[in-house]
Amino acid sequence: MASTACLRLPFLPARTSSCSSRSHRVPRASSIKCCAAGAGTSSVSISSAASREGVGAVGADGLVGPPVPVPDSPAPAPASRDLHWLPRPLTSADLMDAGGEGLKVAYQGCPGAYSEAAAKKAYPNCQTVPCEHFDTAFKAVENWLADRAVLPLENSLGGSIHRNFDLLLRHRLHIVGEVRLAVRHCLLANPGVKIENLRSAMSHPQALAQCEYTLTEFGIEHREAVDDTAGAAKIVAEKMLQDTGAIASFLAAEIYGLNILAQNIQDDKDNVTRFMMLAREPIIPRTDKPFKTSIVFSLEEGPGQLFKALGVFALREINLTKIESRPHKKRPLRTADNNSTPLKHFDYLFYMDLEASMADPKTQNALGNLKVHILD
Structure with a gap:
């Protein structure tokens, strides 16, 4: 299993303009x-x-x-x-080019996260940049470590992602597109583990809530919340947990070598997340x-x-x-x-x-x- 890491920017300074002229400052x-x-x-x-x-x-x-x-x-x-x-404003032609070829696109989460799938849907030929936090993804674009960011804004079941609403007001990035992704949760576990062996489910809090009824039907009693769905799959795989399953995507199962015990386990099949596409321009x-x-x-x-x-x-x-x-x-x-x-x-x-x-x-x-x- 390949080692993966998320981008961290603990003390990254804000980008400043090289021009000292007062007339070139961006107005508030x-x-x-x-x-x-x-x-x-x-x-x-x-x-x-x-x-x-x-x-x-x-x-x-x-x-x-x-x-x-x-x-x-x-x-x-x-x-x-x-x-x-x-910087130079984007045109519609800039956004509808060859699938974002050559672009670096930041997203929150580990490889295999739904946000990465949304980034690939928005820019099929892009290079994705995993970030530990939403704020890190904003800063990655601001500081030219990435060209775009694709971040969740609203889920049809869980509602608005308020953290990103707040970050939009704090950072000077521009929304340049929107992409919607159907969320299809899978129950993942290490090879040899069966559903009846599971006592706990690990995932993002919203994913756990979206699968509550199904998990109860499976007899899985305990819930463990982590930062993102793919991160849960990574933890289950790295720690070789035998009594804990992860709720994540089929792509996460492939990346971290887990078996898919059940597919489409969300309680409501119409589970869609709306993502915003952000740029400096x-x-x-x-x-x-x-x-x-x-x-x-x-x-x-x-x-x-x-x-x-x-x-x-x-x-x-x-x-x-x-x-x-x-x-x-x-x-x-x-x-x-x-x-x-x-x-x-x-x-x-x-x-x-x-x-x-x-x-x-x-x-x-x-x-x-x-x-x-x-x-x-």
Whole structure:
């Protein structure tokens, strides 16, 4: 069995620009961060423009709704000021080339992980780079140790992978594509071990949860959680465990020399994970192909604020495919001034996916309208 290792970057410094000119610094993102997806998926940061006073209830595009900031020039604002200082933007042709030949693609986990399968599906001819943690994969691309990263964003059973949502806000990588992978779990064990010999199952916590009913039917009582599915297979093989099986892919069985005792053991057969493809360079949004745009923002406190935020898209017939909220980590819990009023809520970040391109004027108008309501 070949020895495998994951990339570790414990003290890797952040990459700095060689230019000392102040005018070449990348501007900080404002309260709205957008990730536009399409034939590829790109991400850009939208810089807030100050709104002019006296704007009525009719938007800049003629739609009735909450007040809209009116630009000084009739020309639409650029999708992002960041684009002027980033490396050369990618085009759809860059993303649809010869299967990523020559690209190094980082993923989290050991060889044989589902994330590696997703990377190979996204870039069939790429060289995969296993990373110990999600953060390591982000840093590998930022520091030019890899060209792309393919990381999970959402599972049809387990929901969102919140860690990667948080890392998207901390790192300056751009979403340039999306790939979906059907997850087919297998029960793996060392040669000679049978299902009736197993007392414990080892895997990622989500994989264990997705196979709970089947494992119980097999009479496997104990569960042991590890960082990833392929890592579980590696541990079972290296330690020659006789009473513990791993839940992982058939590829992991081949890599680590394990037998497949059962296939498709997930309780729900429709088990799909959505992965994002990340790059240092953004993709240029277009209007001649279907695009998805992902945004994150926070709102001012008050009744109807979320309704107004959603309304700016509904009025322009922009379809929303996902909305989710998470407590804002950088804002403390709001408390009452006295004991007579109950504890107030957190400030929240709202994550939203739109079926729209940043190159479409109505999308830019909608985001301009949204900026009236966001919390800076």
